[in-house]
Amino acid sequence: MSTPRTPDTVDIMIYAMSKEIKDNAITATGTLSPIPASACYLAKMTASPKAHLAILDSPDWPFEGELEELFNMMHRGKVDLFFLSGAQIDQQANTNLVAIGPHDSPKVRLPGGAGSPMVYLYSSRVVLFLRHQTARSLIKRVDFITGPGMGDIPERRGGPTRLYTDLAVFDFDPRQGLVLSTLNPGVDFEEVRNKTGFELERPADLKVTEIPPPEIMELIHGPVKEKVAAVYPLFAADL
Amino acid sequence: MLAGLRAGAAGLPFAPIRGFVGSDYLSVRPDIKSVEDPFGTGRILVVGPINADVCFLHGFCADENGDVLMDRLSDADLVAKGANLVIVSVEKKVPDLNRARTGSMRFLSGLHVDYLVEAPGGAWPTACPEKYGLDADCIRSYLEAFKQGKFKEWLDSFLEKEGPK
Numbered sequence: 001m002s003t004p005r006t007p008d009t010v011d012i013m014i015y016a017m018s019k020e021i022k023d024n025a026i027t028a029t030g031t032l033s034p035i036p037a038s039a040c041y042l043a044k045m046t047a048s049p050k051a052h053l054a055i056l057d058s059p060d061w062p063f064e065g066e067l068e069e070l071f072n073m074m075h076r077g078k079v080d081l082f083f084l085s086g087a088q089i090d091q092q093a094n095t096n097l098v099a100i101g102p103h104d105s106p107k108v109r110l111p112g113g114a115g116s117p118m119v120y121l122y123s124s125r126v127v128l129f130l131r132h133q134t135a136r137s138l139i140k141r142v143d144f145i146t147g148p149g150m151g152d153i154p155e156r157r158g159g160p161t162r163l164y165t166d167l168a169v170f171d172f173d174p175r176q177g178l179v180l181s182t183l184n185p186g187v188d189f190e191e192v193r194n195k196t197g198f199e200l201e202r203p204a205d206l207k208v209t210e211i212p213p214p215e216i217m218e219l220i221h222g223p224v225k226e227k228v229a230a231v232y233p234l235f236a237a238d239l
Numbered sequence: 240m241l242a243g244l245r246a247g248a249a250g251l252p253f254a255p256i257r258g259f260v261g262s263d264y265l266s267v268r269p270d271i272k273s274v275e276d277p278f279g280t281g282r283i284l285v286v287g288p289i290n291a292d293v294c295f296l297h298g299f300c301a302d303e304n305g306d307v308l309m310d311r312l313s314d315a316d317l318v319a320k321g322a323n324l325v326i327v328s329v330e331k332k333v334p335d336l337n338r339a340r341t342g343s344m345r346f347l348s349g350l351h352v353d354y355l356v357e358a359p360g361g362a363w364p365t366a367c368p369e370k371y372g373l374d375a376d377c378i379r380s381y382l383e384a385f386k387q388g389k390f391k392e393w394l395d396s397f398l399e400k401e402g403p404k
Contacts, residue, residue: 066313103263145261
């Protein structure tokens, strides 16, 4: 028998995020989202076999065309969950995919927000993810609001509920914004605080994010890896 | 962008969009405007039409009519439908497409197409789904050359290469 593999940050994120996905509801992922896509496939193989998945660029994409049908369904309130990220995410859960620095003379021109300014308001739930949390990616205020996290927006149907990073899990509080919920295994509070660009409060009962059990690790590095390879071959090769 | 392309393809002056309220887009995008919904639901944002001067599109195959079978997972047909000049390249020209759509292909009517070119490997170094994948090494070499101001040298060596694997 082979030695069980030790879960790394990617495994921990995939397992934690898979628990967000619900049966009989639509969960969608966009571009450059290999961890959410893996979480979707894992959920489908475990707790949520009846989940409806729309994983962009996958062979099992359930629509004709690229994004139009998904966006239309989202307008109509039929999409339960979307996973979103940003080059910057701030305390108010605003995301930035447009520019670092001033918009008209940016330090870095980012790829652009695509559907996120709509998705953020119209998906029933938005779960944020950040592959590398640093004090420059998780900050006090984004340079350009691409997806608005907080604020009274009449047409908002849903909004952010949680943020998963390689270091921790944050809950979204409508008044305070992102608040620390759990630390990922092997990470201490000081490290998370140092790699957060805003003042972080230590919750009274700070727990540790659940570690993927061996049977989950086997799924992630077996059938999940196989499924995700059709969409993200380079990511899957490293998994 | 989808809404703008849709308006452009349909010859409409604008299209309403959802979302964007609360973002910083409204301060930097003059093509997004807020109007009163004439049906009385309140303010709504609209975008102007997108009509490309020229659309280059690569498909799987096409016939004499210019009818094209292209990737099912692409919305590029919308760009073609609103463009002023459409140039389609395909992996292969076939005698008669016969509108035989398979599950993984999308049909673009030849009525939208101005010029058709048979160009096997024409999507390279990007992917032509199910035919060949993205050539990551080639794109990396392009990015590197571009940074060093050596695009022309890169292009010359690219044109010497044999095409996608």
